[in-house]
Every structure is written in C-alpha cells, then in structure tokens.
C-alpha cells in the first residue's frame with residue numbers, strides 16, 4: 200500500500216497538503232445533513248466544531264456519575280488500559296471503555312452522534328479508539344502538540360484522513376483547567392515529523408508524547424496560517440468534534456477542578472487499519488481496534 204502521509208522517516212520536517220476531503224459526503228447533499236450549512240462550513244474550514252445541548256442534563260449527569268464510578272473502582276487496578284499521570288498514581292486515561300462497558304457502548308452507538316459522524320465521514324463507521332481523559336485537579340499533566348492522524352497512520356496503519364474524534368465534556372472545561380487547544384485550519388496540512396518510532400512507543404507516549412510531535416517552526420507556520428489558536432471550553436455536556444489531522448494540545452491542570460472528557464474516535468469502515476507505516480509492531484487492540492469493525496448504528500440507543 201502506498202504511503203500517502205509519510206512521517207518519522209526523514210531528519211527534516213516537511214509540511215504537505217492534505218490529500219483527502221474534510222467532509223466526505225458531497226457538499227451538494229448538505230440538506231441531508233444533521234448539521235446546518237454554517238456548522239458544516241465551520242468544520243470544513245477550521246477542522247473542529249462544538250455542539251451544545253445534544254444530550255439532556257439528565258444524560259450528562261448520568262455520564263458524569265458513570266465516569267466517576269469507573270475512576271473510583273479502578274483506583275488500585277493494574278491494567279494496561281489504565282494510564283496513570285507521569286508523576287502520580289492518579290488516573291490519566293482509561294482506554295477501550297466502549298468495549299468493556301455496556302453503558303459506554305450505548306453512548307458510542309447513540310443515534311444522534313452517529314448521524315453526524317456518518318455524514319461527515321460519508322460512510323458507515325466503527326469506533327477506532329475510545330477513552331476517558333480525566334486530567335485531575337493539581338496533578339493532571341499536559342498533552343503535547345500532535346495530530347492524532349499522524350500517530351494513527353504511522354503507528355496503527357490508518358491509511359487516509361477519514362476519521363474524527365468526538366469529545367464529550369464531562370466536567371466544565373474552563374480556560375484555566377487545561378482545555379483542548381486547537382489550531383484552526385491545521386487539518387489541511389500534514390506535518391511529517393522527525394524521529395524514529397521506538398518499539399512499544401505507546402507505553403511512553405500515552406503519558407508524555409515525545410515522537411510524532413511537530414517541530415516548533417512547523418507549528419508556528421500552522422498557527423500563523425490559521426490566524427491563531429482556538430480553545431474548546433464549554434460546560435459539561437458540550438461536544439467537540441475534531442478532524443483526525445487537526446493539530447491540538449492541552450496544558451496541565453494546576454487548578455483544583457478536574458477536566459474530564461469522554462472521547463470516541465470514529466473511523467470510516469472504508470478506512471480500516473493496515474500494517475503500521477512505521478514498520479514497528481502493531482499497537483494493542485485497546486488502543487487501535489482491528490477486530491470489531493462492524494458498522495455501528497443499527498442496534499443501540501442511549502437509555
């Protein structure tokens with residue numbers, strides 16, 4: 200398979216243009232979309248979109264309770280799926296929640312979400328990765344700048360840019376508790392990063408990412424090109440959709456207020472994983488799904 204987006208192969212960074220559509224359904228079919236033309240335009244131009252009030256207050260409260268219970272019951276659990284903060288024992292992320300828990304499986308398969316994702320990706324979809332990022336108060340550390348696609352392509356063999364993340368805020372995301380920062384327009388460019396992929400890189404990168412991070416000049420170029428940075432703040436329940444290649448990061452959380460978000464990554468069934476383009480071994484199923492890729496959406500409804 201041809202590598203359309205090589206990265207971590209040269210000692211010089213390179214910026215190339217995106218080779219895939221951003222919205223994979225023909226724009227002439229905008230009238231069929233569950234989003235307005237303004238929302239579609241915004242997503243296409245900026246590489247992200249925020250939606251409020253898709254879930255009811257009751258649903259959001261139930262999700263908050265569910266992620267709290269999961270955190271509490273796993274305080275002392277030893278599992279590869281549970282990532283701890285680099286300097287403390289606090290839980291940073293729990294992976295694969297849609298596979299391990301019926302409740303989160305139903306959220307991932309929620310009709311309202313799927314209608315949006317099916318339209319943006321122009322096909323049936325499955326969950327490529329799911330996780331809760333807790334970013335606890337005081338100890339929650341940053342996520343370095345990266346394009347998710349760069350990692351999923353290089354380390355997981357995702358061939359094309361036909362995936363997106365849905366982040367559901369499950370605590371209020373303020374300007375000061377380490378919210379997601381995004382570079383508007385960055386999804387239209389691909390930064391080939393410098394540095395080889397070490398074997399089992401994920402063991403390091405899920406705590407502190409070091410490879411697959413853009414160089415400073417490329418990041419500056421993207422920020423200037425897009426006219427600055429956006430910050431995805433919002434009250435609990437706010438959804439942030441961001442395209443697989445949108446450059447993003449978040450700072451550490453020095454406040455007493457945790458920043459909890461549930462993430463589901465949806466991938467097109469026409470874009471299933473191949474061999475990792477890095478040539479290194481495959482990452483585990485709980486980070487990069489290969490087995491359960493049946494189209495979502497026929498059976499589940501959020502209770």
Ligand code: 6CS
Pocket residue numbers: 328342345347350351401404405408486
């Ligand atoms: O390596 C990954 O797949 C994950 N790591 C980060 C920092 N973001 C995207 C993805 O969840």
Ligand code: FE
Pocket residue numbers: 345346347447
């Ligand atoms: Fe990310």
